[in-house]
Amino acid sequence: MRGSSAAIFLAVAALGTVKAGAQPFPNGFSFYLPPNDSTAQEFMPAFHQPIGRADFVAIDPEGHFEAGGRRIRFFGTNLVADGCFPPKEKAPWIAARLRKMGFNLVRLHHMDNPWSSGSLFQQGSDTRHLNPATLDRLEFLIAHLKRNGIRVNVNLHVSRTFRSADGVPYADSIRDFGKGVTLFDRRLIELQKEYAQQLLTHRNPYTGLALKDDPVMAMVEITNENSLYYMWRQDMLRPFREGGSLTAYHARMLDSLWCDYLLRKYGNTEALRSAWGGTQQTGTRDLVKNGTIENDPLLRSWVLELHSPAGGTQSIDASQPGEGRICAKVTVSATDGVDWHVQWKQVGLAVRGDSVYVLRFLARSDGEREVTVALMKDVDPWTTYAQGRFRVSSQWKSYQLSWRPDRNYDNLRLSFFLGASTGVYWFDDIHLYEGLRFGLDEGESLEARTVKRIAYSSAPAYADARVADQSDFYIRLQDAFFSEMEGFLKNQLGVRVPVVRTNWNFGLVDLYVQSRADYVDNHAYWDHPQFPSEPWSPTDWLINNTPMVLESNGGTIGRLFTGRAFRGKPYTVSEYDHPFPNRYQTEGVLFITAYSAFHDADGLMFFEYASESSDWETDMVRGFFSDHRNTAIMAHMPTCALAFRAGYVSPARDPLFLQFNYARDVLLEPLRGYFGWEGPSAADPRLGLLYGLRIADFDHPMPFDPATLPAVTGPPYRTDTGEIEWHPAGILAVASSRFFALTGLLDRFGGAVAGPWTLVSADGFATLTAAPLDSLPFDSTGRILVALASRVQNQGMIWDGTRTVHDQWGGPPTTLEPRRLVLQLETQADSIRIFPLGTKGEADPHRSWLAPKEGGRFRIELDQTRDRTVWYGVKVFRHSSSAEEGGGHGVLPSRFEIAGPFPNPWFAAGGKSETPRLLVSSPHAGEMRIAVLDARGRTVVEASGISVKAGRNSVELGQALGSWPWLPSGVYLIRASLGPSRAVRKWMIVR
Numbered sequence: 001m002r003g004s005s006a007a008i009f010l011a012v013a014a015l016g017t018v019k020a021g022a023q024p025f026p027n028g029f030s031f032y033l034p035p036n037d038s039t040a041q042e043f044m045p046a047f048h049q050p051i052g053r054a055d056f057v058a059i060d061p062e063g064h065f066e067a068g069g070r071r072i073r074f075f076g077t078n079l080v081a082d083g084c085f086p087p088k089e090k091a092p093w094i095a096a097r098l099r100k101m102g103f104n105l106v107r108l109h110h111m112d113n114p115w116s117s118g119s120l121f122q123q124g125s126d127t128r129h130l131n132p133a134t135l136d137r138l139e140f141l142i143a144h145l146k147r148n149g150i151r152v153n154v155n156l157h158v159s160r161t162f163r164s165a166d167g168v169p170y171a172d173s174i175r176d177f178g179k180g181v182t183l184f185d186r187r188l189i190e191l192q193k194e195y196a197q198q199l200l201t202h203r204n205p206y207t208g209l210a211l212k213d214d215p216v217m218a219m220v221e222i223t224n225e226n227s228l229y230y231m232w233r234q235d236m237l238r239p240f241r242e243g244g245s246l247t248a249y250h251a252r253m254l255d256s257l258w259c260d261y262l263l264r265k266y267g268n269t270e271a272l273r274s275a276w277g278g279t280q281q282t283g284t285r286d287l288v289k290n291g292t293i294e295n296d297p298l299l300r301s302w303v304l305e306l307h308s309p310a311g312g313t314q315s316i317d318a319s320q321p322g323e324g325r326i327c328a329k330v331t332v333s334a335t336d337g338v339d340w341h342v343q344w345k346q347v348g349l350a351v352r353g354d355s356v357y358v359l360r361f362l363a364r365s366d367g368e369r370e371v372t373v374a375l376m377k378d379v380d381p382w383t384t385y386a387q388g389r390f391r392v393s394s395q396w397k398s399y400q401l402s403w404r405p406d407r408n409y410d411n412l413r414l415s416f417f418l419g420a421s422t423g424v425y426w427f428d429d430i431h432l433y434e435g436l437r438f439g440l441d442e443g444e445s446l447e448a449r450t451v452k453r454i455a456y457s458s459a460p461a462y463a464d465a466r467v468a469d470q471s472d473f474y475i476r477l478q479d480a481f482f483s484e485m486e487g488f489l490k491n492q493l494g495v496r497v498p499v500v501r502t503n504w505n506f507g508l509v510d511l512y513v514q515s516r517a518d519y520v521d522n523h524a525y526w527d528h529p530q531f532p533s534e535p536w537s538p539t540d541w542l543i544n545n546t547p548m549v550l551e552s553n554g555g556t557i558g559r560l561f562t563g564r565a566f567r568g569k570p571y572t573v574s575e576y577d578h579p580f581p582n583r584y585q586t587e588g589v590l591f592i593t594a595y596s597a598f599h600d601a602d603g604l605m606f607f608e609y610a611s612e613s614s615d616w617e618t619d620m621v622r623g624f625f626s627d628h629r630n631t632a633i634m635a636h637m638p639t640c641a642l643a644f645r646a647g648y649v650s651p652a653r654d655p656l657f658l659q660f661n662y663a664r665d666v667l668l669e670p671l672r673g674y675f676g677w678e679g680p681s682a683a684d685p686r687l688g689l690l691y692g693l694r695i696a697d698f699d700h701p702m703p704f705d706p707a708t709l710p711a712v713t714g715p716p717y718r719t720d721t722g723e724i725e726w727h728p729a730g731i732l733a734v735a736s737s738r739f740f741a742l743t744g745l746l747d748r749f750g751g752a753v754a755g756p757w758t759l760v761s762a763d764g765f766a767t768l769t770a771a772p773l774d775s776l777p778f779d780s781t782g783r784i785l786v787a788l789a790s791r792v793q794n795q796g797m798i799w800d801g802t803r804t805v806h807d808q809w810g811g812p813p814t815t816l817e818p819r820r821l822v823l824q825l826e827t828q829a830d831s832i833r834i835f836p837l838g839t840k841g842e843a844d845p846h847r848s849w850l851a852p853k854e855g856g857r858f859r860i861e862l863d864q865t866r867d868r869t870v871w872y873g874v875k876v877f878r879h880s881s882s883a884e885e886g887g888g889h890g891v892l893p894s895r896f897e898i899a900g901p902f903p904n905p906w907f908a909a910g911g912k913s914e915t916p917r918l919l920v921s922s923p924h925a926g927e928m929r930i931a932v933l934d935a936r937g938r939t940v941v942e943a944s945g946i947s948v949k950a951g952r953n954s955v956e957l958g959q960a961l962g963s964w965p966w967l968p969s970g971v972y973l974i975r976a977s978l979g980p981s982r983a984v985r986k987w988m989i990v991r
Helices: 091-101 132-147 186-200 228-233 248-266 269-276 456-461 464-492 508-514 555-561 587-598 637-645 662-666 685-689 957-961
Strands: 065-067 074-080 105-109 151-157 217-223 280-286 303-306 311-317 327-334 342-351 357-365 369-377 384-392 397-403 409-417 423-437 520-525 571-577 603-610 656-659 693-697 724-727 731-735 740-745 757-762 765-772 783-789 792-795 811-816 820-826 831-836 857-863 871-877 897-902 917-922 926-933 939-948 951-956 970-978 981-990
Touching (some): 074 571, 091 132, 151 186, 186 217, 186 464, 217 464, 228 464, 228 508, 248 464, 303 311, 342 423, 357 369, 357 384, 357 456, 369 397, 369 423, 384 397, 409 423, 464 662, 508 662, 571 587, 587 637, 587 731, 637 783, 783 857, 897 970, 917 926, 926 957
Parallel strands (some): 074 105, 074 603, 105 151, 656 693
Antiparallel strands (some): 280 423, 357 397, 369 384, 369 409, 724 731, 740 765, 757 820, 783 871, 820 857, 831 871, 897 917, 926 939, 926 970, 970 981
8 A cells, every 4th residue: 555645646737728618517416515404424524623712812932823722723714794794584594504504713804894784883974883784693602612612713904994973174185994004004093993992892791701712713804905115115105196096185194104114224414425326327328329319200110919809000190299290109009908908018138237327207097007017037037137017197207117127137128008998098208228226316314204115117227225224114103013013902901812923925025014913814716807997896807717727927916935935934816816707716625725734834715705784695606706606716715724723734844944134035025026915925936836835034144045045846846745736737636534626627647646546537627625524544544525516607607708798797506517537546355435415415325326446546537427416425344344344454453433414414204315324333243232312311212232343343223223202393312332432522403
């Protein structure tokens, strides 16, 4: 038999390109998971970990979450907005189903939203009064989550929209829920404290405890996706009139805080000039040809690059130039919303590594639009070296972008990306100067408080000392806010659980600030919907509809795990999703589960379970993120939850620890060039597919050198444990002693071997996960749950091409695309029986079959066109004279135990009710006694002389107890005894 470090061998078939198939798919089957199902079943994991009164979540000496003295891993999800406030009659079964699916944490998100009646704030003139009705429903839900062993992650500031009645000046003009300004506006900080006190100190009438005193609260999140550094990177920390996201009031406030910082550090202008220097002009060579347009009336120096279906033209316009007599005019007449599909560019540029380059240009448009400008490679792989995003309007304005190349580059292009939307753009006076360097600009005075904050896109043109001060200012401003809030929550309110600051980590500046919190959190999405014209438009959106398993650069995994976690602190991912209707979205459940376990993460939370209050039953996937009615996603939750929570995937053997220098690596990060939306990565993101990586400190005497890290090996990319292998040709395989999983274009990988498992054949993309239900490895287990799903659709969805359905989401019911898949399992056993399971995970003994055996290999055929299920129970019979009745195992149980009864509750009404069974584990053979007791402890039926064998046995209760009486609905106890050993389980009967 293979050892616990299972080898993985992937044979790649001849490959072709992936093409989005016809949508919707035909021949789907329905598999409606009951929203109120919490029954225990033989082939479903039993998840319950009671929360004791003293079981507060803490951080152990190893830097992981613990509760009650034991490490706890959180497998969680998000309830969003209205979803946090379900009707009280539904809350009990919502919580119970969450527990059955394997969740032990719920993140309460957007409770402070302004857009629905499902908000903690009363509908009125201010946001300073909690809504007693929604608070009551929230606390009722929390009480039932607690009863099911599920803790909550309480989010404080998410989408609160401040109002003038809150005492907030210019509240109506504050954008994006106050992100950025909530970190430095004193009035907003006091309002955040007030809300935290109202929410965390209110006594829950259903638990008798305030959240701050209740171990049901696992952690507190101060603010969601809120980073001054991110806003600086996006050039948003400017007033509206300059294309930023701040009111003039808050821009002046930030300017004043900046001058206060400089006065404290330098005292006067002369000291500041001494530190920063003045403007240096080492040359004024202009790399742009005919940037004034005056000498190029035919625009021969400029090219309009179009990618189908985009369309457009370039021309000269003399009606309203920015400078001189004429300007360039670009008309975008058609687009698919992808900005780089329309590029107005100049090619043939070259730069030197010892220089600074400053791009300046004038631009306007026929409406307010965003223009992306990039200096990039003009050939494959089209690497972007410097990029800026600028908001242009109908008025001419000047824009600037700077770059310090780290070496010589040639064959470059200057590109204006215009394909986000149709429209007309005008450009003039375009120059790329070499050699300008700025310190303290002319006219800037500390005494007059006229020293401006520099734009991130201009930072490379400024002296190192000025850039370092600008970075340090934003770091200290953020850190001061978070430290103040942490002190308030813990020291004044008495919060006893870990507190996280936020979850936007866009570079070392953010990571430095977040590393000072109790733990570090992060977010990631694959193929998040794009909105070309209007944010969150219900009709104008696009997805790429591509699989991450084909990504060669690490996808979300590289971004999440290559140097984002911090040594000695827990690490969580509180939002993760491959949103619907991406047809490959089931891969996401396995990707995040497997790599979170490998990187020894402490929690993961899918986004989202639900965001509606009243309708939890309709068989329809509502929008991009709703998982609770998405059977393809939910199918894998029990197996993945079991694998993650129980540690079935091994953590990295030899993690790499990254050490940074604060002055050079952190403060001067803005000089390192363009890094994409997600920010810079200190190391090749593919290293996270091979090794564990964590930040060790920011106090190293020398700057970080990526060359000290191991070289990337692969593809395929195999973790140092040997348990996970990702081949960007189209497959991810996981094979540990207690977890087996595959996702990808499985039809290309017939013959792939993963530990004792072999993929014989498959007929397309699918995700398969399998885990033993008795904590034993595959070579000893008696029961395995297998989940198989490809994709799901609503009835009547109408696709426009392969990238959008606009608002034509269809309706109920959902259907799943069936898959045929053949596996081989190599194990020492007498026989294996396969059970296609029902929508509650129940097994029907009349719908099962023995797996054919060839030598030591069993052939397991899963055919969803026939079986119409996403779940299969696998029962393994080992080393017994009667394989079908025996149930002995190579490793005998150490004590007498029972599991079940199954099902529980037992719905006994009608002639088709399932026969209840009890699973019995015994270290030796003997005769057992079974009794059924009512709620008062009275024996209502009893039987003795029931033979059990050493090992595991399945006892049919009806046969064991003979002609037992008709039992009414109620709660009973099943008591089983074997010699001096006794075990008791609760059982509910419903008629």
